[in-house]
Amino acid sequence: MGDKAEEKVTQQKSYTKVIDYIKLQIRAGNLTSGSKLPAERELSQILGISRNSVREAIRTLDIMGVISSQQGAGNYLTGNFENNLVESLSMMFLLNQIDYQQISQLRRALEMQALTLAIDNITEEQIQELTLVVAELEHTTEENNIILDKKLHYTIATASQNILITNILQALSDLIDQFIVDLRREILSSPDSKIILQEAHNGMMLSLIHRDKNMANEAINKHFGIIDEKLRDNADRIRR
Amino acid sequence: MGDKAEEKVTQQKSYTKVIDYIKLQIRAGNLTSGSKLPAERELSQILGISRNSVREAIRTLDIMGVISSQQGAGNYLTGNFENNLVESLSMMFLLNQIDYQQISQLRRALEMQALTLAIDNITEEQIQELTLVVAELEHTTEENNIILDKKLHYTIATASQNILITNILQALSDLIDQFIVDLRREILSSPDSKIILQEAHNGMMLSLIHRDKNMANEAINKHFGIIDEKLRDNADRIRR
DNA sequence: CAGTAAAAATTGGTAGTACCAATTTGAAAT
DNA sequence: ATTTCAAATTGGTACTACCAATTTTTACTG
Numbered sequence: 001m002g003d004k005a006e007e008k009v010t011q012q013k014s015y016t017k018v019i020d021y022i023k024l025q026i027r028a029g030n031l032t033s034g035s036k037l038p039a040e041r042e043l044s045q046i047l048g049i050s051r052n053s054v055r056e057a058i059r060t061l062d063i064m065g066v067i068s069s070q071q072g073a074g075n076y077l078t079g080n081f082e083n084n085l086v087e088s089l090s091m092m093f094l095l096n097q098i099d100y101q102q103i104s105q106l107r108r109a110l111e112m113q114a115l116t117l118a119i120d121n122i123t124e125e126q127i128q129e130l131t132l133v134v135a136e137l138e139h140t141t142e143e144n145n146i147i148l149d150k151k152l153h154y155t156i157a158t159a160s161q162n163i164l165i166t167n168i169l170q171a172l173s174d175l176i177d178q179f180i181v182d183l184r185r186e187i188l189s190s191p192d193s194k195i196i197l198q199e200a201h202n203g204m205m206l207s208l209i210h211r212d213k214n215m216a217n218e219a220i221n222k223h224f225g226i227i228d229e230k231l232r233d234n235a236d237r238i239r240r
Numbered sequence: 241m242g243d244k245a246e247e248k249v250t251q252q253k254s255y256t257k258v259i260d261y262i263k264l265q266i267r268a269g270n271l272t273s274g275s276k277l278p279a280e281r282e283l284s285q286i287l288g289i290s291r292n293s294v295r296e297a298i299r300t301l302d303i304m305g306v307i308s309s310q311q312g313a314g315n316y317l318t319g320n321f322e323n324n325l326v327e328s329l330s331m332m333f334l335l336n337q338i339d340y341q342q343i344s345q346l347r348r349a350l351e352m353q354a355l356t357l358a359i360d361n362i363t364e365e366q367i368q369e370l371t372l373v374v375a376e377l378e379h380t381t382e383e384n385n386i387i388l389d390k391k392l393h394y395t396i397a398t399a400s401q402n403i404l405i406t407n408i409l410q411a412l413s414d415l416i417d418q419f420i421v422d423l424r425r426e427i428l429s430s431p432d433s434k435i436i437l438q439e440a441h442n443g444m445m446l447s448l449i450h451r452d453k454n455m456a457n458e459a460i461n462k463h464f465g466i467i468d469e470k471l472r473d474n475a476d477r478i479r480r
Numbered sequence: 481c482a483g484t485a486a487a488a489a490t491t492g493g494t495a496g497t498a499c500c501a502a503t504t505t506g507a508a509a510t
Numbered sequence: 511a512t513t514t515c516a517a518a519t520t521g522g523t524a525c526t527a528c529c530a531a532t533t534t535t536t537a538c539t540g
Contacts (some may be wrong), residue, residue, distance in 0.1 A: 013249070013493080014493075014494065015299060015313045016324055019327075023330075023334060023438075025333075026335065027330050027334065032335070033336070033337070039520055039521085040521065041385075041518075041519095041520080041521095044495095045415075049494075050494055050495040050496070051495085051496085052292065052295075052493090052494065052496085053493085053494065053495085055292075055296060055522085056295060056296050056299040056522085057299075058305075059255060059296040059297075059300055060299055060300045062306075063300045064300075064303070064304075064324075064327065064331070066326055066328075066331045066335075068484085068518090069521065069522090070502085070503075071501065071502045071503070071520070071521040071522060072501070072502035072503030072504070072519075072520055072521060073502080073503050073504070073519090073520070073521080074503090074504095074519090074521075075518065075520090075521080079331070079332060079335045079337045081328050081331075081332060083387060084304075084324070084328055085306065085343070087259075087454045088304055088305070088306075088321050088325070089404075090263075091263075091301075091304070091306045091319070091321075092319060092321055092404070094263060094266045094267065095266065095272070095273050095306075095317070095319045096273070097319045097403055098403055098404045100419065101402060102402045102404045102405070103406065105353060105357060105402050106350075106352065106353070106402065106404050106405055106408075109350055109352065109353030109405070110346075110349055112349065113346070113348065114348030123515075134423070159449065162342045162346065163332075163337055163338055163342060164329075164332070164338045164342045164343065164346050164424070165342070165345065165346055165349070166347075168346075169339045174529090182255075199350050227354060228485065240513075252517045253522080254522075254523065278491075279491055280490085280491075280492065281490095281491080281492095284524095288522055289523075289524085290524040290525070291521090291524085291525085292523065292524065292525085293522085293523065293524085295492085295493085309492065309493090310492075311491070311492040311493060311532070312490075312491055312492065312505090312530070312531035312532030312533070313490090313492080313531080313532050313533070314490090314491065314532090314533095315491090315492080317527080335484075351529065359526075364507090418490070481538085481540105482539100482540090483538100483539075483540080484511105484537100484540095485536100485537085486535105486536085486537075486538090487534105487535080487536070487537085487540090488533105488534080488536080489512085489532105489533080489534070489535080490533070490534080490537070491531085491532075491533090492529105492530085492531080492532095493528100493529075493530075493531095493536080494527105494528085494529075494530100495526100495527085495528080495529095496525105496526085496527085496528105497524100497526085497527105498523105498524085498525085498526105498527070499522105499523085499524085499525105500521105500522075500523075500524095501521085501522075501523100501530100502519105502520085502521080502522095502527080503519080503520075503521095504517105504518085504519070504520090505516105505517080505519080505527105506515105506516090506517080506518090507514100507515090507516080507517090508513100508514085508515080508516090508539100509512100509513080509514075509515090510511105510512085510513075510514090510526075
């Protein structure tokens with residue numbers, strides 16, 4: 001009766017061996033970002049599992065963004081996790097586990113933190129780029145509006161020097177593109193909200209120039225205040 | 241020369257068909273959380289691809305948390321995305337794309353937002369639970385300290401009513417468990433930081449009771465102020 | 481008829497082989 | 511030394527077979 005419980009545990013799905021192997025090699029320093037993995041046929045030999053199982057793991061890591069598969073060339077360790085986040089989030093969204101309100105709440109928190117961190121880390125060059133974008137935003141077509149808006153937020157995210165936050169913000173932006181296009185377009189183009197957003201963007205820029213975190217706070221609140229307001233008005237019109 | 245560029249695009253990897261199919265069925269209402277997917281052999285017939293390719297997609301969705309595979313039973317749509325986040329984050333961490341500082345910055349932003357949202361959404365029951373945890377935290381063993389600390393933060397996250405933020409926070413907690421155990425233990429057990437954390441936890445609780453967002457802000461700043469301080473002291477000692 | 485136990489069918493898990501498609505490598509030709 | 515082209519490498523897909531866990535059906539027993 002002693003080892004009855006243990007028997008259950010021994011089983012480990014094959015593909016986990018691949019993931020564990022890769023993690024181990026990374027820790028050991030044998031693999032690093034950019035490294036080429038052993039060929040699939042080779043891996044299946046090394047780990048004593050079928051190429052089938054190896055591929056299931058590889059494919060997963062591929063979609064997760066850990067590796068990049070190139071037919072004929074090989075599998076390479078990369079580190080582009082954005083796709084994965086987007087895929088996950090869009091599934092959560094489709095399954096009605098999250099809604100736009102939750103996404104907006106998350107985004108607000110991250111934009112706030114990104115801006116705060118950017119105040120400490122932004123370069124002179126980035127400030128100039130930002131100034132340019134904000135200026136352009138004042139007189140541009142509806143089409144360019146969205147592009148410039150993304151650029152503005154992306155620049156700030158980058159200036160935060162926090163890749164994790166930047167990636168998540170980027171994923172949220174992609175998600176919004178996929179599912180909430182109309183809302184984004186409306187918010188960015190309706191005359192009244194456009195003015196307020198302009199003020200908010202201006203405030204964000206100024207907070208960076210003056211290194212003023214209180215100003216940053218106000219600007220973000222103004223920015224998402226108008227978004228949330230529009231959101232409530234359009235609660236039913238969001239496409240699923 | 242006209243259709244040269246287009247030829248490149250036509251190819252679509254097989255497994256994407258599966259993911260697209262599932263998304264479509266969800267949109268159409270034929271699949272929902274808890275639904276059983278068609279059997280793998282059946283799917284491969286429906287989509288006109290090999291079971292191999294189907295499985296690669298299924299395995300990916302499995303690890304991503306979209307579905308849950310049960311040998312002999314079938315594949316079921318679930319929606320447990322935490323594992324995926326943990327796996328992604330731990331890979332990013334291993335590949336040195338992110339460090340503890342970035343994780344802490346992200347966590348601070350999310351804890352802040354969670355607490356703010358919780359102020360609006362927390363139930364009386366959750367407040368009582370929280371009060372209990374905070375009280376227990378005052379006189380407990382080092383071992384229980386970590387468990388109670390997690391429980392406190394988890395309760396607040398849950399009270400925020402934002403599943404997305406809750407999931408990410410949980411993933412961050414798991415990540416810290418995996419890679420930064422020692423630091424967590426030290427922060428939670430060293431006498432001086434313990435007192436400050438206690439004050440911070442108290443402040444978080446009080447901010448919820450009094451629905452006071454300024455108090456919440458202060459408490460979070462105190463909480464992560466001491467963590468960041470400890471972090472700087474231990475910058476080199478973090479295990480990789 | 482109800483309940484139970486055994487057999488059969490279903491379904492995911494793994495393995496192996498074969499061949500295609502893209503890329504890389506290397507040898508041969510200039 | 512460069513170019514060209516054939517061969518080898520490597521990921522992409524398909525098919526088959528069998529194992530293992532689960533579910534469903536069948537048969538039996540009381």
